[in-house]
Amino acid sequence: MVRAAFGFPVNQHSVVNTVLAHNVLFVRREDYVAHPRHHGKPESRLSNEQEVFNSLQKWAWNYSECKINLVNGLFAHMSMKEQVRAIQDASVIIGAHGAGLTHIVSATPQTVVLEIVSCYFRRPHFALIAKWKGLEYHAIDLNGSHANPAVVIDRLSRILRSLQC
Numbered sequence: 001m002v003r004a005a006f007g008f009p010v011n012q013h014s015v016v017n018t019v020l021a022h023n024v025l026f027v028r029r030e031d032y033v034a035h036p037r038h039h040g041k042p043e044s045r046l047s048n049e050q051e052v053f054n055s056l057q058k059w060a061w062n063y064s065e066c067k068i069n070l071v072n073g074l075f076a077h078m079s080m081k082e083q084v085r086a087i088q089d090a091s092v093i094i095g096a097h098g099a100g101l102t103h104i105v106s107a108t109p110q111t112v113v114l115e116i117v118s119c120y121f122r123r124p125h126f127a128l129i130a131k132w133k134g135l136e137y138h139a140i141d142l143n144g145s146h147a148n149p150a151v152v153i154d155r156l157s158r159i160l161r162s163l164q165c
Helices: 049-062 080-089 099-106 125-133 149-162
Strands: 021-028 067-074 092-096 112-117 136-141
Touching (some): 021 049, 021 080, 080 099, 092 099, 092 149, 099 125, 112 125, 112 149, 125 136
Parallel strands (some): 021 092
16 A cells, blocks of 8 residues: 555555665664653663664775675655665565554565664564565564664674575
């Protein structure tokens, strides 16, 4: 329904044999108006998001196994159509637990999801959506809200190797 609304192919189920590049979409968040449950303060789901993104950029630039396009998924600055297009074009979607990952409902069947889960926001939402959609799902469970960029890169590297990249 979402794909059709934006004029995107609805039955995009065939696997392309020659992938020239893998789009890795990093779904990002901006500070938002504080939700009442946060006692008037914004809470970050990934306290070092910029550090993780910068590390991924550097890694992707130097990755030699195949071409990686790291897509900055700052959805607050994208139209809904651009958001859905970014999801559909992604081979791998990485993001902290949050509303932006809800777009995985528009992902194509071969998409892999890597959720970074703060101990403060452990909920099964995106694992369940991925299961319902038949997507491969992975999680990095954090002890707080700080992710080790090397751990994220290691998990992404293993995912890409599983995609023959």
